[in-house]
Amino acid sequence: MPELRIRTYPDPILREKCLPVEEIDDRVRDLAAGMAEAMHRAPGVGLAAPQVGESIRLIVVDLSVGQDPAQLHVLVNPEVEVLDGEQFESEEGCLSLPEVLEKVQRFKRVRVRALNLKGKEIVLDAQDRLGRVLQHEIEHLDGKLILDHLNRVKRELVKRRLKKRAKMTPVPPSPASR
Ligand code: NI
Numbered sequence: 001m002p003e004l005r006i007r008t009y010p011d012p013i014l015r016e017k018c019l020p021v022e023e024i025d026d027r028v029r030d031l032a033a034g035m036a037e038a039m040h041r042a043p044g045v046g047l048a049a050p051q052v053g054e055s056i057r058l059i060v061v062d063l064s065v066g067q068d069p070a071q072l073h074v075l076v077n078p079e080v081e082v083l084d085g086e087q088f089e090s091e092e093g094c095l096s097l098p099e100v101l102e103k104v105q106r107f108k109r110v111r112v113r114a115l116n117l118k119g120k121e122i123v124l125d126a127q128d129r130l131g132r133v134l135q136h137e138i139e140h141l142d143g144k145l146i147l148d149h150l151n152r153v154k155r156e157l158v159k160r161r162l163k164k165r166a167k168m169t170p171v172p173p174s175p176a177s178r
Contacts, residue, residue, distance in 0.1 A: 004038040004052040009162045010097050012176030016144040018055045021076045032074045040066035044095045046133045059137040075114035084109035104149045106132045
């Protein structure tokens with residue numbers, strides 16, 4: 001599979017509601033492998049399928065950024081449940097929002113249910129940074145970005161900056177296969 005290009009704001013695919021994965025086939029497995037590779041290359045700790053131009057419910061998360069295979073989570077159709085309503089604030093970035101680092105409130109503890117690439121149901125209880133990254137990536141699947149967590153004034157400021165940046169950065173052509 002050719003290297004996947006990470007889409008950046010204001011690419012409209014980032015705002016779409018993604019469809020559930022109906023069947024975990026080779027196409028989905030190849031996409032997940034390509035996403036993990038793109039995330040590690042970026043480098044980043046999480047990536048959602050719409051960020052590489054595929055509007056389906058698939059995310060990859062790896063806090064070790066490729067250093068520890070046991071920390072790579074590939075989650076199909078993930079759903080998040082809040083285990084602790086308390087929130088905590090921390091700075092977050094996003095590979096689709098270059099140079100943006102903003103404080104975002106997230107729930108302290110969450111439970112994520114998903115399928116792995118073998119179609120097996122998995123349950124992941126996560127807190128702190130892992131919980132935060134999971135909440136961030138799963139929001140991507142509903143077209144939500146960290147911009148939406150900012151107050152209106154801040155949001156408009158960051159959007160303007162990103163649009164200006166996008167105009168100055170030529171977009172490489174998409175691979176012919178998609
Ligand atoms: Ni993101």
